Each structure stands twice: as structure tokens, then as C-alpha cells.
Amino acid sequence: MISRKIDAVAILAILLVTQPGCTQNKQDAGSLLDANLSFQIIHNAPAEGNKTLADFRKQWLLVNFWSVSCPPCFEEIPDLARAHTELNNPSITVIGVAMAYDRPDVVLQTARDVNIPYMVSLDLKREIEKAFSGITVIPTSFLVNPNGLLVKKYTGTVTFKQIQKDLNQLNQTYLEKE
Numbered sequence: 018m019i020s021r022k023i024d025a026v027a028i029l030a031i032l033l034v035t036q037p038g039c040t041q042n043k044q045d046a047g048s049l050l051d052a053n054l055s056f057q058i059i060h061n062a063p064a065e066g067n068k069t070l071a072d073f074r075k076q077w078l079l080v081n082f083w084s085v086s087c088p089p090c091f092e093e094i095p096d097l098a099r100a101h102t103e104l105n106n107p108s109i110t111v112i113g114v115a116m117a118y119d120r121p122d123v124v125l126q127t128a129r130d131v132n133i134p135y136m137v138s139l140d141l142k143r144e145i146e147k148a149f150s151g152i153t154v155i156p157t158s159f160l161v162n163p164n165g166l167l168v169k170k171y172t173g174t175v176t177f178k179q180i181q182k183d184l185n186q187l188n189q190t191y192l193e194k195e
Contacts, residue, residue, distance in 0.1 A: 056145065058137070078109070079158055089174050153172065156175070
């Protein structure tokens with residue numbers, strides 16, 4: 018009986034380590050992201066389709082990696098939505114990037130059903146995930162400053178208060194450097 022439990026734990030550990038997004042290099046705060054990084058927007062954009070990181074320059078961006086099979090991801094959606102709609106000094110744009118293993122039709126239907134007010138992007142080739150690296154758990158979010166510099170990483174759920182506090186502090190530093 019004990020042997021079966023140990024075997025089950027070992028198998029679970031192997032599965033967790035080999036899941037997509039679990040064994041990647043860490044992207045450090047202070048990394049400048051490629052302006053040509055492309056987001057395939059499928060939900061809640063004025064003109065859905067491809068957008069690049071350069072399209073979001075001169076504004077703060079919160080990139081949130083999530084999955085339709087992740088309960089904590091759904092727990093933080095109201096806080097992300099609130100940040101997207103309420104923060105305006107400075108303002109922030111939120112993009113939810115669905116993990117590559119999520120079916121596009123399920124992602125789109127889920128975004129509609131949950132009424133996500135911010136843009137949702139697919140990452141079928143894992144290019145966005147690779148650009149940000151360091152995705153060891155979902156949800157994971159990254160705060161990017163108006164120059165395309167990654168300035169903050171949130172592993173696990175993030176709250177509106179955390180985003181607001183960090184955005185205010187980081188924006189002050191950003192403005193002082195400008």
C-alpha cells in the first residue's frame with residue numbers, strides 16, 4: 018500500500034515537472050522585451066487580430082498567463098478586470114494570454130462566458146511564453162513599463178491592490194527617469 022502511494026506521488030511529481038511552461042529560464046525584471054513580439058488577439062479588442070508589443074508602447078501593460086482549466090486564474094479575473102477598467106493615473110492595459118495547450122474555441126467561449134473585459138490572446142506557438150520565460154505556474158503575470166521593459170513578475174494570483182500599489186510606485190520611478 019505504501020509503495021503504491023510512493024509510486025503515485027512520484028508519477029505526479031514527474032507530470033508536474035513535465036507540464037508545458039514548467040521548465041523554462043527565468044525572465045528577470047529589467048529585461049527589455051522585443052517590440053515585435055506578436056499577440057494574436059481573439060477577444061475584446063477594437064480590431065481583433067495581431068498586435069505587437071510596439072502597439073502598446075507609451076502605456077503600461079499587464080500580461081497575464083492563464084488557462085481555462087485553472088481555478089486560481091478565474092479567481093483573479095475580477096481584479097484584472099478592475100485594474101483594466103479603473104486604473105487611469107497611470108492607465109494600464111491588460112492582456113490575458115491563454116496557454117498553448119488550451120483549445121482556441123474553448124478560450125474564446127470562456128472569455129465570452131466569463132465576460133472578460135480586457136483583451137485575450139492565443140499563444141499557439143508558445144512565442145509569447147518563450148519571450149517572457151519563467152512561467153512555472155499559472156497564473157503568472159508580468160508588468161511591462163511604457164518603454165517595453167519588464168519591471169515586475171507576479172507568480173500566482175495577483176490582486177487589484179497589488180497591481181495598483183506597484184503601478185503607482187513603478188510609475189513614479191519611471192517618470193523620474195524620463
